Amino acid sequence: MMATVDLEPGDTLVSVPKNILITASEVAKRLNVGHQLDSNQLLVLEICRLKQQGKESSWWPYVRLLPQDFNTMPVTYPEDILKSALPPHLTAEIQEQKAKIDADYRHVVQYSKNTSLGVENIDYKEFEWAWLCGEHLIVLGELTESVGTEDRSIVGGNIALAPMLDFLNHKSDAQFECGYNHKTQSFDIRTLMPYRRGQQVFFQYGAHDNAFLLKEYGFVVANNPYSAINLDDQMSKLLARLRVSGKFGAMKLKMLEDNGDYTIRRNDISFRTLSALRLIMATDKTQCSAWQRCVLGSQDIISDEIEQQVGLLLGDMCANTVRRSERSLEYLQNLKLQESPKTTVDSFAALFLETLWKEYKSIGEAAQIELIPGLLTSSNS
Known part of the structure; x- marks a missing residue:
């Protein structure tokens, strides 16, 4: 993402309006699933639904810009690579992550057999893709309290899909602040450092080492201060x-x-x-x-x-x-x-x-x- 104008500390980088934040509560209510699915499963299901709707969905211009694959994320690597080319602690974490995807998939498929969820025959690869999209899009658990849509009964908390934030690349020294703006009814990210027009603007995903970044986001950064x-x-x-x-x-x-x-x-x-x-x-x-x-x-x-x-x-x-x-x-x-x-x-x-x-x-x-x-x-x- 690039600055279209000169930006000074305090200026807004990204503003996500409330009406395009998709919360787990909203999905649960629309699908009438009660407490059968947890918050992460609900939002992954929503990503699958939006993808299957294709051009018929008003979200299609955004959905078509989502990654086509996640081949750099270790959870998609062949088993031999996991065993031979990753640090042992990372291999163990990836196996846990894969087990979570498998369990979520089985649960959603089992539940959807007897319920109309508006999604047609999700195969594993499609579900895995949506699940990994969620790793980049599902954020802002605390935001739902601010917008008044939180349902504390949902297992996993009322997290939300926040489109556009995934277009901001990570940089370890990026300085920013974020939060819900009640005046504009939007979730805003403001820079705490200047950018000149034409420069790439950055977000910091957290103070993470490269093993964590590779597992969660599928990349590493050179000269990572948290290595x-x-x-x-x-x-x-x-x-x-x-x-x-x-x-x-x-x-x-x-x-x-x-x-x-x-x-x-x-x-x-x-x-x-x-x-x-x-x-x-x-x-x-x-x-x-x-x-x-x-x-x-x-x-x-x-x-x-x-x-x-x-x-x-x-x-x-x-x-x-x-x-x-x-x-x-x-x-x-x-x-x-x-x-x-x-x-x-x-x-x-x-x-x-x-x-x-x-x-x-x-x-x-x-x-x-x-x-x-x-x-x-x-x-x-």
Whole structure:
């Protein structure tokens, strides 16, 4: 989307009138489905209906501009690619996403057998397409309170379809504010930064790393300030050992149950990663008590010895990430020489995966050189 005039901070980028916001409540009322379908299923069904109506629908000029496919979104990749070319945590998340699409499809098809929903014989690919469109269009759950159309009885909340917002591309440093304008009865996005006429204007989808952007939107961005490597799968193996370590291991697991975000960014090892590794290395209840003081901020470290062990373990985890990245990059290079249907992937999807793995490799290498030595040095000071 491009600015047609010079824009200053506070000017409106996009204004979506209330009468073209499609809420789950409105769809449920029109179809008379009661509580049989949740809010996401209702809106996906509405996208299918609008697509099937074609030129007969007043929405056709907009619907025909929706993406024809979502080949860069991992949920559409061949199974072999999911298993071999994605980070483990992302593969698990994609499998959950696919299971959600499958479950929604089965539920809608089963319900539509005995009810007229105004949609003809939805096949799986059509439903998947509409579901993924919804990932880009379904927003503004809080807006429905402002416009007075919320139905709190709908499972999943009364979310809405907001056409046009998907035409705004993501940029990590885009500055904006958005909300419902009661005066104009519209949902407005206002820029907080200037744009000159002819410049592309941007929206920020959130403070997300590239793995999240790839999963949810099917793209990655260069020099993403939120880039991180995810250590969940390696941490899971360490935590699995605690489950067979008797009462002491069980106590550690309970202390960690509210933790997560096992990541390393370009300039930072997440506090939760450090906290979890410190606790895993603790050898007695006294050290576990010291760990709790560290978490609360009243103590810096448990002991120099444990800091040393944590640093060495983090070094191994980063080295594992670098090796995995190299293997995956080699796999992606080999894909270009193959033509098997099991491993055929969109060229842009392959490029995005290469970008992601190069990023993981770079962060892992930088952490070994810049972050972990500092951790080891501080433990010896």
